[in-house]
Amino acid sequence: MVAGMRFGFEQIRRLPLALFVLLYTVVTGGPFLWVATMSLRTTSEIFKDPYGYPSPAHWEKFADAWTKSNYHTYFWNSVVVVVIAVALVTVIGAMAAHCLARYRFRGNRLMRFLILSGLVLPPQLLILALFQILLDVNLYNTLTGLVVVYVATHIAMTVYILEGFFMQIPQDLFDAARMDGYSDFEIFWRVTMPVGAPAIFTTVTLNFIILWNEFLFAVVLLTDDDKRTLPLGIMHFMGSHQLDVGMVATGLMIAILPVILIYGFFSETMIKGMTAGAVR
Amino acid sequence: MAVITVDQLSKRYDSTVAPAVKEVSFTVADREFMVLLGPSGCGKSTVLRMIAGLEPITAGTVSIDGKVMNQVPAKARDIAMVFQSYALYPHMKVYDNLAFGLRRRGIAVGEIDRRVRAAAAKLGLTEFLQRKPHALSGGQRQRVALGRAIVRDPKVFLFDEPLSNLDAALRVTTRNELIKQQREIGTTSIYVTHDQVEAMTMGDRICIMNLGEMVQIGRPLEVYRNPADTFVARFLGNPPMNLLQGRFAIDDGRAVARFAGRGVELTKRATASLTGYIGRKVIVGIRPEDLYETPHAGASMARLPARVAVVEPLGAETLLVLALEGSGEELIARIGRDTALRSGDRFEVALDTSAIHLFDPDTTKAIV
Amino acid sequence: MSISTRFWGFFGRNSAKPETDARCAGLGILVAFLAPALLFYAGFAIYPVIRTIYNSFHAIKPHGVVEFVGVSNFTTLLFADATFWKAVGNTALFTIVATILDVFGGLLLALCLFARAPFAGLLRVVWFTPVLMSYVVVGVIWVWIYDYDWGLANAILRWLGLGAFEQSWLGHPSTALWSVLGAHVWKWLGFNMIVFLAALYALPGEVLGAAELDNCGWVAKLVYIIVPMLRATIVNLLVLSFIGKMMVFDLIWIMTGGGPLWSTETVSTYVYKRAFEWNTFDLGYPSAIAVLWFVIILAFIAVMTQLLRQRDKLEF
C-alpha cells in the first residue's frame, strides 16, 4: 500500500521529466522519420503534402537510386575511402599520440602544438593548396588522394583525443611491459592500443561519421562520376532547378542506414568504452 | 644466485636542482631481503628504478653478480618488479597477465602453462585465472602482481611499495604471505616502502634514505636501537623518539646531561667520546617506551617533573603527552594500560638513564 | 643489412639518451612513431598552411605571378573591412552561445537518460541521429522547417494559436542567426550527450544518488556536485565545441549563404566567398582573413587548454 503510493508519487514527480524526454525525442527523431517517409514518396507527392503518409510506398525508389543513379558505385567508393582513411588515421594518430604522451623528448611540446593546431585549420583554405599538392604527386581525382587528404586533415583531432587518454594510462603498465622484455613498438601495440581501446573506438566512430558525410574535399578533389562518394551522389538530386526532394531523401536513407545500424549496435560498447576515459 | 651491488649511485634530473639520489652504496647478499625505507620523495624509488633499468644512471654503478648493468636494458637484466599500482594489464585475463612476461621470452607454451598454473596455485589464484583485473579485489590484484613476478623466476625481485594500496588488515596478512613466499623461493629482493612497520618486520636489513642520501643500513633492531642520527631516530618507531634540548657537562667526573631543568647522570657511557662536547649543547633522545609512571628497581632512573596534557588509552598500553615543567618541552610516554593519571595531573615521570641517546645538534649525528 | 636499417641505425647511434629510461627513447624510435603522422601532416596540412601564410602577404596573380604586398591585406582587413568585423561579431556570438547551449544542453540530456528515463537505450540512439546526418541534409531539413509558408515551425505556432508569432525565420536579420544556431545545436547536442553519459557512468557510485534528477534541489546538486566532478569533461567538450563553432561553415552556407544582409555572415563563409565567389583568383586577401582568424582561435585555445592542465590519472 505504502509502496504503491510512493510509486504514484514518484511518477508524478517524474512527469515533467517524461514530458521533456518525449518532446526531445520528437524533436530529434521527428525530422528523421519525416525524411524516412519522404524517401518512400515521389517529389510531386511530397510537394502536394509535405507531411503525408507514404501511400503507396515507393520502395522501388531505393532500387532506382541504387542502380540507375549509380548509388552502388558511390556507396562502395564511400566505403573504401572511409574505411581505409579511418583505419590509417587511427593507427597513425595513435602512434603519434602514444609517442607524445609517453616519451619525454626535446621538442615534445612544439610537436604537440604543431599537430594540435591542425584542429583549427579552416578547410576552405587548405583546399586550394591541397589541390595543387595532389596534382604534383599525381593523386588528383583518385580515391587514394582523397584518403590521403582525409587522413591528413583528421590526424589533429585523433591525436587530441587519443593523447589525452593515453596520458592517463599509468606509467607502471609500460614499465612492467618493458621489464617483461617488450620493445617500444610491441608496448604500443600490445599495451597502449588495447588499454586505449575505448578512446580508439571513440575516434573511429567520430571520424567515421564525419568522413562519411564529408563534402567539400570530395567535390573538389574528385571529378570522375565513377569515383564520387555518397555525399556527392546526394547532391546529384539537388539540382539547381529541380530539388528532387524525394530522391534526396532516398539517397539520405541509403547513406545514413549503415551509420545508424553501426551506432545502434555499438552505442552500448561505445559508452562503456568512453566510461573508461576517452574524450571525458 | 644474485648479489646486487650499488656503488656511489647518483641521479640528477636537472643540473640546477639538487640531485635526487646522492652517492648511494650498498650490497644485497644472495637470498637477502633488503628494505629501502624513507619518506616519500627521498629517492628510494629512484634507486629501485635505476636498479630495474627504468631510469638512466647519472653516476655510479649497479651490478648484479659483479657484472655492471648500467647500459644493460631493463628487459635483459632478468629482474621482476611489483609495482605500487600493480600495473596489471586491464584488458587481459589473470592468466594472460601472468603469462605475458613469459611469452616474450620464447618459452614453450606448455612450460608457460605449467608455470602460470603453479604460481596461481601457490598464490590461491587458480579460480580467478579467467577473470580480468577489474573483477578482482585489491588483495587478489596484489597477488596477481606478485604472481607475475614469481612466474618469471628472475634473479632479482624488486618491490615498489606493493602494499600501500591495501587496507590495514589486508596489509598485515599480505605482508606475512609475501615474506613466506620470498623465504621459500629465496630470490634476492629489494623492497621499497615508507612504512617503518613493514620495514622492521620484513627486512633482513633496512637501508634508510633521506633527501636522496643513504643514512643508515643494518638489521632492523640494530638500527632501531642505535639510530645514526635524529632523522632515523624519529623515523623508526611509533610514536617517534622524543628529542629534547640539553647541554653536556662533566660534574665531579660524572657525565651529566642537563635538560628539562635537571641534570641526569649518564650511565654506561664511555666518557671518552664525549669529551669534545663538554659545556656544549646536545640533543637528548628518549624513546617513549623508556619512560615510566613510577621508577622501578634495578635500573638507574631519573625523574622529571611534568604535567599531563593528553591521555590516549590504546588498550594494550596508554600514551601520555606530557609538558615538562623544567623546559616546557613536550614529551610522549608509553606506559602501562592501568594508569590512573588524568589530563592536568602533575607528577614526576621516570626515565631509564641507560636508554638516553645523545645527538650532535649541528650534524644531527648520534654521539656514540 | 638494408639501407633502411642503416638509416634508422644512424639515428639510433646519434641519440645521447641511454637505453634505460622508461620515458626516453632513441631518436629512431621517436621518428618511427611520429614519422607517419608527420609525413601526412606536414605534406597535406602544414605545407598548405605555410602557403596560406605566404599568400596572405602577397597578391596572387594568374600563372604563378606573385606580388609582395606586405601587411596591406591585414591593414585593409583590420581597418577597412566592415563585412569582416560583422562576420567576426556574428561568429563570436554564434560560437559563445552555441558552445554553451551545446555543452550544457548535452549535460542535461545525459542527466535525463542517467536518471533512468524510460527506454533510455532506444533514446540514446534516437537522440544521436542528428549527429549522424550530414550538414547538407540537416541544412535542407531545417530550411524546410523554417519555411514561412509550409514550414513546421510556423505550422506549429499556428496550431497552437500563436499565429501572431510566425516568422520568416531565416529571412529576417533579427532571427536568422538564431535560427541557424538552433539547427546547429540540434545537430550536435547528441554528441555531447553521449560523452557526458559516459562520464556520468564513470563517476564513483556514491554520487550516483545525488545525480538523480527527481530529488528536490537537483539544480543545487547539479551545480555543486555533478558539474565540479565532470569538470575535465566539460572543459574538454567546451574546447572541442568551441573550435567547431569558430569554423562553422557548411550549415550556414546551405541555409542562408550569409544573408540576409550579412546577418549570418561568419568568418568561414566570408573566407569562402572571397576565395570562390568574388570574381577573382587572388587568394591573398582570403588567406589573410584565414591567417588572422587562425591566430585568434589559437590564442583562445591556448587560454582554454591552460584549464585542461590538471588531468586526473586513471585508476585501473
Place this chain on the structure above:
Amino acid sequence: MHASFAMRCAAALGLVASAFIGGAATRATAQDVTLEVWSHEADEPAKVAFRELAAKNLEKSRPGVKVKITWYEKNPLFAALKTALPAGKGPDVFYLEPDQVEYITAGYIIPLDDLVNWNNIEPWARKVWTHNGKTYGIPQEAYTNELFYNKDQLKQLGVTLPANGQLTQAQFLDLIKKARAANVTPVSQGVGDRPYPGAYIVGEALLRKLGPDDYQKLFTGKLTFADPRVVEVLKWVKELVEAGAYPKNFMTLKLGESHYYFYSKPGSVMLPMGSWYTGRAFVPEEKGGQPANFPIGIMQYPAMDGAACNDCKTSAIGASFAINAASKQKELAAAFLNAMSTPEMGKMWIETVYLQTGIKADVKNFTGPHAAYFTELMDRQKGAKYFIGSPRDMVTGECKDTFIQVLNSGFPGGLLTVDQAVQMMNKSCYKG
C-alpha cells in the same frame, strides 16, 4: 630489436606509398585521345541530350576521339574550376557564364577568334563575350528577362493586358494589391540559392527608366544611386514590396521552388524569370515540371513614368563554353565547340530546349506541344530594344556582394528603406 622494428616500419610505409603510386598510375594509360568537358545543367535533360549529341557527332567524325562530359551542379563546378585552373589543370572545355570575367583577366581561357567558326554564331551574342577585341566564349544559351504570368489568375483578378502586354507603373501596383486582396501571392520569387532573382523587377525598371547608357553607368560605378530617377524607381519598388508583392518565404525560396510555387503550389500571378525558365519547367509533370495545360503567358515589364526607354529589355547570354588555356588539344576542343554550334544544332536547341540561342538557327515555324508558347515568346520580342547583360554581369567584388545582399535580397525582402539601399549601394559601388 630497434632495427627490426624500424625495418618493419619502413616496409609498411613503403607499402603504403607504393599503393598510392599504383593507384595513381592507372590513370594515364588511355590509348585514344580523350577530350574532357565539364558542364553544368545536369538536371536539364534537353540540354544534356543536346550536348551529348554534339559529342557523339564529333566522335563519329573523328575516329579515336572520345568526348568525356562530366556533369556538375553549378556551385561544385565552379569550386572545382577555381582550384583546377590555377594549378594549370582542369578539363579542355568547360561551362562558363559571361559574368565570370575573372577567367579572362586571369588568362585561364583562350581567345577563340581564330579557332571557332563564327559564321554560325549571332554577332550580338559574340559581342557579349568580346573583351578588348577578343572573343573568349561561345554563347550557347541566350535569354531575355521575361515576366511570365498565369492567364487564368489574371482573368480572375479582372485585369486585362493591353495589346502590347505592358502595364503602367500604377496599374502594376494595382495588380499586386488586387492579388493580395484575393489572397494570391502576386509574384513568385525567391533568393534562397541564387544571387540575382530578387533584382529582376528593380533591374528591369531601372533599365527602362534610365535607358541603356545610364543603366550601364549605374552598375559600373559611374552613376550615383542617389540619382532622382533611381530613387523614384526604388520608391515604386518599395511600394510593391509593401503591398506584399513577394512571398513571405522570399528569402529562402530556391530558384526551382519558386518555379513550382508559380505554377503549382500555392500558385502566384506572376513570375519574373529569364526565358530559360521553360528549359526547366517543360519537363513532365511527375518530374516536377509545370502541368501540361498550365495557362502560361508572357507580359512586358511595366512601363515606367517618365522613362527613357520603355521598349528596353534585358537580353543576356547564359550557358556558354570556353577552352582551358592549359588544354593540350585546343584544336580538338574548338572542334567540339563547333560541333555544338551548327545551324542544325541551333534548331535542335530551340525545338527541344524552348529557348533562344546565340547559335544562328533558321526556325520559322514552331511545332510540338509548346509551339504556342514559343510563338508568344517571339511576339514579346517584337520591337524590343535589347540591353545585353544583366546587372550581375556588370558588378564585381564588394559591389557584387552588396548587390546580392541589398538589391537582390534585403531591399525586395522589405528589410531596407530606400535611403538605406541607396546609401549601401553607393558605398560599395559608386566610384564618382
